[in-house]
């Protein structure tokens with residue numbers, strides 16, 4: 001091998017190859033990179049080398065991004081030309097075996113399906129493709145082709161994510177890649193129809209990750225009054241009402257989220273009049289004089305996306321959860337969630353217990369809650385497990 005051959009690609013700093021080599025960690029931060037080719041175009045697939053020049057895998061390069069490389073393979077060999085299609089097909093087949101009680105689920109969960117930088121959600125007749133990196137954006141035609149081969153009549157919609165568009169300098173705008181429509185559809189979760197706006201809604205349009213937890217909440221809700229905090233488009237409310245809740249009061253600050261909720265409610269005209277109450281408000285102000293309830297659900301947006309925000313986030317969760325537990329009657333139930341990547345499971349459990357102390361309530365932690373099975377977490381990438389929750393019973 002010539003000396004130029006030995007330096008082709010990305011070279012890591014001394015001692016920074018461990019996580020990739022030993023743990024198959026899929027990310028390399030920019031501080032770990034000693035040398036990268038100046039002429040490499042963003043998103044290009046390059047060999048990744050330890051400081052001694054030995055190849056430890058292949059990855060896609062994102063110059064200027066905090067995550068400089070996302071690994072495509074952990075072999076010395078260059079990945080097969082169709083590595084991406086192989087993994088999309090494997091992700092598709094896995095979902096087919098999960099037999100979820102819905103027509104809508106996550107088809108590709110980025111690192112959790114060994115496809116860093118790619119999220120694909122299926123909403124009934126439409127797959128919503130959301131690239132988070134230059135490489136995935138450049139591969140849109142390949143991804144579209146692969147999905148169309150798996151299901152020829154599938155509509156495919158590209159959803160631009162403003163956060164990743166900024167940090168990865170992505171250019172593509174939202175729009176249909178296959179088929180046509182108005183950017184919305186109606187999905188089914190359990191037996192409940194729900195309206196999804198994948199062109200303008202939050203994330204790719206809907207919180208598929210909470211499906212299993214919504215089922216659990218619904219099963220506890222018969223004959224009860226539910227306070228549904230941070231309701232978004234009302235999926236928890238719809239599921240609880242369909243399961244026989246006496247009343248569901250939903251609170252969200254977003255007008256467009258509550259408009260979507262009203263559209264979903266109109267799809268279930270058989271539900272009793274007056275079961276729903278929709279309140280546009282800041283949850284923290286609302287909780288100063290909340291409606292009486294038997295069950296409270298708190299599913300706030302992430303308080304800490306980064307480690308520096310962690311301490312403030314812990315205080316925020318403590319305050320919110322303590323108030324949720326305080327307002328419950330004896331034998332009340334709470335479903336408390338965090339989707340902050342920087343709060344790990346042990347810390348989250350500690351927060352829930354501490355909130356009970358603050359609220360002066362004897363609480364029992366009944367069940368630990370996760371994202372549903374269509375959101376796999378790679379054992380090499382524990383950061384992928386962002387959603388945590390506890391089902392709590394108070395005396």
Ligand code: SAH
Pocket residue numbers: 202206207210214230231232233234235236251252253254257281282283284299300301
């Ligand atoms: N539980 C929902 C998803 C909740 S997402 C589901 O299953 O679909 C979080 C929601 O919190 C978003 O809809 C956002 O608009 C709302 N939100 C964020 N900050 C808020 C605040 N301070 N007060 C009220 N709602 C807020």
